[in-house]
Amino acid sequence: MNPAFSVIFLTTLLGAGQGLFLALFVIEVRVATGLLPAPSTGFYPLGSAIAVVLLATGLLASFFHLGHPERAWRSAAMWRTSWLSREVIVLPAFMAAVAAYGWAHWQGWPGTLLIGVIGAAVCLLLFLCTAMIYACIKFLQEWATPLTLINFVLLGCASGVMLAAALAALRGEPNAFVVGLWAVLLTVAGMVSRIASLWRNARLKPRSNLQTAIGIKHPRIVQKAQGFMGGSFNTREFFHGRTPGTLRAVKWLFIAGAFVIPAALASAGLQAGAPALLVAACAVQFCGLVAERWFFFAQANHPQNLYYQAVS
Amino acid sequence: MTQLALVIDLNVCVGCHACVTSCKEWNTSGEAGFMSDDNPYDRDPTGTFFNRVQTFEVGEFPNTQTVHFPKSCLHCEDPPCVPVCPTGASYKRPEDGIVLVDYDKCIGCKYCSWACPYGVRELDEHQKVMKKCTLCVDRIYDAKLPESERKPACVLACPTSARLYGDIHDEESIVSKAIRESAGYALMPEWGTQPANHYLPRRKTEMRIHEDELERADNPLKIDGRLPKPGAKDPSLDDVTSW
């Protein structure tokens, strides 16, 4: 696939926003159960606000993906069958929940935990919707795996929790260390699951090949002409046009940028008590995840590409 | 239930692209239009087409087959592009099985194209909606056209009649017969999409010559005395045996 930055930013920003919210909610639960000290009063509202901004920015980015953004409202219609439609419903619901959660904290209303429970449920639903948009396309074999969902959850949480940790550290919150620890653990878990998916995808045997694509059983089939020479939607949308070398480079870049470096920076930051390192970890990780998401799309080899191999 | 479809006979397709341009010509000014062209007179011209003819080489010289392969929407019986559409713009008509896009509902998210393994949907770069073969739905029901012309433009155009059109659920239709009798097959059966469009494979007519077919009593060389015949005086068994 040819990675579209609108979708890359949509999914990464959404993930970070979701992770951040989940971090806030879990902190609150832990605080309520006495396992953690309470953070300062502004922490939840600020965190929620940042989460809403991330979600809104992600949503905004998604509009750039549409040919007719003015008709975006229509996309809620097919929730019975379409994960995309479901996402379109769940995302505003989640944004509302996060906003309500932050607002309730800001206003000091009771019942924040209840809102949080609802928010967390919607958040998980959103993870499910977002991931299933990709995982449900069975012939995109790189995506059609539970690992897609696990990765979306873990990478979203890692980046969101990292953000929470950085925020906590910057504000000198008492929980900064614990949250930072969570972030490092999630980052490591994300790395494990993402590497697992890389490992899996490297061993995929494409179920479609030229033989099934044109229905001729012969070991040697070569396309000579795809039927047009100046490109088409099919060549622009489904081919990233980069070399395998670039792809490999991006892979190592995101393994380093999304996992290794932020984990190291965060660990160092926690040990040294240096919030700046956590902020840096956060920034590096987000960039790393953008690269990861680019790779996620680029690596997906669409079977339609079998039909678009050569001009002459 | 009706399922309209094309059956494409690779045994006679010569790759002339008549289906490609007749489709564009009908549809750009039709209900499925327009079909824009970018850089029409510049570098790398590119435009929206519903149908493309591709060329494959199969085998190695001199045992090469050159296969021309027209491809358009296959109107799957279980079309993966339909359920993923968030707006319902992409739909399959229950009455005839044609998969269509409602341009007024389409938001141009391209998700349906991702969900199509065959690469037959094209986003028009200027109308910004997803487009595809409609089986010329604005022709095939037009009562003002003579019955024989209520067919997709590509089918009418095809000089080798390599494109058959009909209802594959009707056992007696020309397409069902073709699929049955000429080993019609579907593309990428591994995904269970059940494409309604089918392809007919290459068939080879061979001639076997028996050696004795070259030896005939009426060989004209005999008339002109060109077939060697032993002379009456030449040696024979008669000269050396007596039973």
Next chain:
Amino acid sequence: MNARLQAAPDQVETRNTTCYMCACRCGIRVHLKKGEVRYIEGNPEHPLNQGVICAKGASGIMKQYSPARLTQPLRRKAGAERGAGEFEPISWDEAFGLMEERLRKIRATDPKKFALFTGRDQMQALTGLFARQFGTPNYAAHGGFCSVNMAAGMIYTIGGSFWEFGGPDLDRAKLFVMIGTAEDHHSNPLKIAISKFKRRGGRFISINPVRTGYSAIADEWIPIRPGTDGALLLALTHEIINTGLYDRGFLARYSDSGHLINQDPASAQYGMPVRAGVPPKGDNPDHHHDQLWWDRHSGRAVPNHAPDADPALFGDYRLDDGTPVKPVFQLLMERVGEYTPEWAEAITGIPARRIRGLAHEMGITARDQKIELPIAWTDSWGKEHNTVTGNPVAFHAMRGLAAHSNGFHTIRTLAILMSLLGTIDRPGGFRHKAPFPRAIPPVAKPPKGPEAVQPDTPLASLALGWPAGPDDLSVDAEGGPVRIDKAFSWEYPLAVHGMMHNVITNAWRGDPYRIDTLLIFMANMAWNSTMNTVEVRKMLNDRDEQGEYKIPFLIVCDAFQSEMTAFADLVLPDTTYLERHDVMSMLDRPISEFDGPVDSVRIPVVPPKGECKPFQEVLIELASRLKFPAFVTADGARKFRDYPDFIVNYQTEPGSGIGFLAGWRGRGGEKAMVGEPNPRQWEMYEKNNCVFHHVLPRSYQYMRNWNQGYHEWAQRTRVRRYTDPIVIQIYSEVLQKFRMAAQGRGESPRRPPAHLRERIATYCDPLPFYYAPLEVQATDTVRYPLAAVTQRPMAMYHSWDSQNAWLRQIHAHNYLFINVKTASALGVADDDWVWVESPHGRVRCMCRSSEAVEPGTVWTWNAIGKAQGAWHLSPDANESQRGFLLNHMISEELQTAGGARFSNSDPVTGQAGWYDVRVRVSKAGADEPAETSPQFAPVPAAPGTSKVRKLWQAFVAGKGDYK
């Protein structure tokens, strides 16, 4: 798509006319919406295409509305160089004034200084008439560089040829052998036929260096080295004769197989048929049919077709006067004796076993799968037949055989092979299309000498014709050529379609003479229609010592801004086919079917764009202004208002009843073929799908070379003057006459100049023989090991469509295709830039490996490459930056070791040897620019072409954007 889907499309107007995006001329229905072309579809009621249409035909809209359309007459700006494309618009009045003055002067002084050459050979009835009335012999269409070998080789043998002249009867054939046919030949009718043939289970074999297009769906592909088809066909003939697989009965009665040839070297008639000297009753004064047979039964010579006689086909006999004679078939057998399959294998690359097998397949199918149709008919010798027999082996061949300098003899061999199999004008074999078959050779003859060209006088004959011997050549007393292209000279005696490919070079060099005005219609002689493009472009722009252009005045008529228009002094904007009247005339090459004559018309369906004027109208106007006798009344008044009026009222002779159109003649349209002019003829054509189809009675549909009933019908309808049989000429008496002249004998007093004697004696062989193409003989094939050929892709078939926004998406640029193993041996990979080099020039291009090409051949799509700026394409368009022509490497002339220059053509017919070039391929340097070479300075858009450069467009008819 939305809820409106099933609503009826808006009302549109539909009009029938005839396509002309190629030479097939299919019937089309044009749908118009508010005056704009909405849809062009095949007319289902048209006999030729039966409702189908090709990629080009279906893209006619983009041709009609192309921004490259010329819309006003243009004059080269004073001081601007030719080729720079700098023009100023002028009015038609000025343009006509200019032409009238110039042409009147030429006509009054030396008419041959006006040359008219057209890219369209299906408008020759009018263009030929114009040239004849002007009085210039310097006229031809593009046949000389297209497929004249196909026309001449077959017409001089069986009286008919492929494409417009005749074709394979695939309705009834069982075996179809296609050889040397690119995918751009006889497009839709052949596609329809092949498809039906295959569906019926017929066996289809394609012999071609490349497997694309039609060959792709062949049951078997037999790759062959270019230019060696003659060797294959001779070996097949060898095998068929040696195994007795020929149709003896057919050959004996319908060919010259039994004719006795004088074998006495001392005789003046050595090599000529011996004759009874008593012409049979009703004989044709031009073609005596009194050759002798050796009657097998009586053992003596008898007049051919004597009652109860059966000719010996083999043997060596003596006439009563002692003259040694041999039957033609014996001579043929002797000729092909050395042409064994093993011999052919070494030349063609086809295994001998396969050649034998192919011969057996042909022969056994022809012999054992005979068709007997219950059709009674009478042959030319009065014998009544109850049935028509068919030997169901059909062939089709075209430029792959023709465009070689050995093509004439190759194609003669093909015609002979088809005759041996007994397939001429019989069911399942080859069938003629009216007005074919013609006499061998046809009656029309070219002007015989310089005296035929007189000021202010029409030629006594057509400019083009069919020489029957040296007497019919267009040569002067010294044997020098009369025509600018040297057609019908001793150099190219049977150049029956002229030699357009040498006109510019000859005129530039002044050899045989300088001309004044060259009028080119619809031919891209500065680009893909010329050999040696780089040099020819220089010639067009070259001046003599006085500073005058060597070709002083150049008029180009075209509908689009091509590479050629840039060189014109005067550009005439032609209409498209949708904007004009036209006729596919019986006087020309109509669209006849096997079952009878068909002609058709084109009627305008949209008004001309801008000031575009159909070329026909230009000719009628000029002819009227110049007061050509056929175009003015006795008192000098204009006879025809315009082209439609001309078509209705013109008759070949006053009162002849023969006109351009055969249908709806007679005052009320009640007559066919012959009849008085009908003022409502156009209307009647229009009402009848623009086509007139006269189905012959079944008994006249077959065996027409020898079918008395048909001949009488043809004579009644003036299709033929005589009713004599058209006997297949395995042994070409015409060629023998030329050979005899070269040997200093024969009845004609004409003798070739000394330096051409050997050439004539060698190539005017009355029996076919094989020689490597002249260019190959002259090339170091170790240095240049690969044959380079081109073909047109179906979607760009037979004309130039890079101005077509839809078609150019399919073929925007081209690659050189190389066999995978050859490419790997050369170390070149897909998309590599390579140099392709011949002894004459070199081209840089991109390559593509392929398993579908013979290892010794490279090929590319022709005419995809364009010069920068032409056809209204941007200077960086694919066509000029990544597209290329092979033409730059193909010379229009070859030099002999002695320094003599000849056209790079067949020595008999002057057919351009496009496919003879040999090349080598090497990888281009890494530092070289990624663009094709050579490149030419970009040409600006001509005034009147579109000024708007659209970044994108979306055609929707009826919005008024394209009106």
